[in-house]
Amino acid sequence: MRQVSIVFGRGRSGQGVAEPANGMASPVSQIWPIGGGKGGTGKSFFTGSLGFLLARQGYRTLLIDVDLGAANLHTIVGIPNPPMSIADFINRRVGTLEETVVPTALPNLFLISGAMNNLDMANLGHEQKMKVLRGVARLSYDYILLDLGAGTAFNTIDFFLISQTGVFITTPEPTSIENIYRLIRSVYFRKIHHVLKTYDFKALADEAERRNPKAIVSNPDLLLRVMGELDPEKGSLLQQELGSLHFRLVLNQLRKQDNHSIGALICKIISKHLALRMEHIGNVGFDDRVHSAICKRTPFIELYPYTQTALDLRECCRSLLPANKEAERRLHGGAD
Ligand SMILES: Nc1ncnc2c1ncn2[C@@H]1O[C@H](COP(=O)(O)OP(=O)(O)O)[C@@H](O)[C@H]1O
Ligand SMILES: [Mg+2]
Secondary structure: OOOOOOOOOOOEOOOOOOOOOOOOOOOOOEEEEEEOOOOOOOHHHHHHHHHHHHHHOOOOEEEEEOOOOOOOHHHHOOOOOOOOOHHHHHOOOOOOHHHHOEEOOOOOEEEEOOOOOOOOHHHOOHHHHHHHHHHHHHOOOOEEEEEOOOOOOHHHHHHHOOEOEEEEEEOOOHHHHHHHHHHHHHHHHHHHHHHHHHOOOHHHHHHHHHHOOOHHHHOHHHHHHHHHHHOHHHHHHHHHHHHOOEEEEEEEEEOOOOOOOHHHHHHHHHHHHHOOEEEEEEEEEOOOHHHHHHHOOOOHHHHOOOOHHHHHHHHHHHHHOOOOHHHHHHHHHOOO
């Protein structure tokens, strides 16, 4: 079984190329956490749509609903009453996370439902969270998409740090943008915190904080500079770890009158302030028919494949896949 150790600060690459199932062994699963600062931005809709597109291209794709407490991915993928959920693993009714996987009607698309009673992400204890993180790392699929809850709770953020890549979803509304910025910053600083802990950087962090009390929470530049001065080797290790992060931003529910370059602008601001690789991979247009597709429990892309929104979703999927000719060929030559 392929296995990835959960050591914060040493995330998995997220850069390798997954090959479609087709009987061929695929390399280590690509894990894409998908999150947003606010509820209702379209995380679950985007996760379901992306899963659908990847599965249609032959990739064994697993969707995991980690929005515990507000789980609804099962409804989006057309499984109103999942027979198993992540709760069965957390509560030790089954021994492995794999046993909670439920197939969907679409070949290659699988789900771990987050539907559970009396437990939300905020209530998940440290051991339970680590158990789920380790469980996810042991799964073996081409792509694993994590539908994360809104907000900046540490439990949510730690699911982001399971991978070096992740997708942030926001709408163009200022409140949503404000929250996504807050979330990205929280993920970034949590990463620094994990790296400092993991590599025993505590002394260096203290010195950075002594020079500027806000170094760790608000001044990554200063922190990196102090680190570099005090211990060039460890300083460059931290820089390396932060440099390995590559996040993506999707603007969802864009209407005609909205500023279509706002995504690129947000990425520019984040890259400048946090020295973080942040890439705007696309805008997904607002379409009233998303609502009716969800009500029909049928993938929007299947019901309305020729709409602008479906086109936008395909484009986002294309941008997320590793840039190689083979992936390009499958996407355009694919069944969808
Ligand atoms: N591109 C879109 N166009 C129109 N409505 C959308 C779009 N994306 C999401 N929605 C609507 O927004 C609502 C929230 O979406 P959902 O994916 O459940 O958000 P989240 O998981 O972020 O809370 C849904 O009712 C869905 O119909
Ligand atoms: Mg959701």
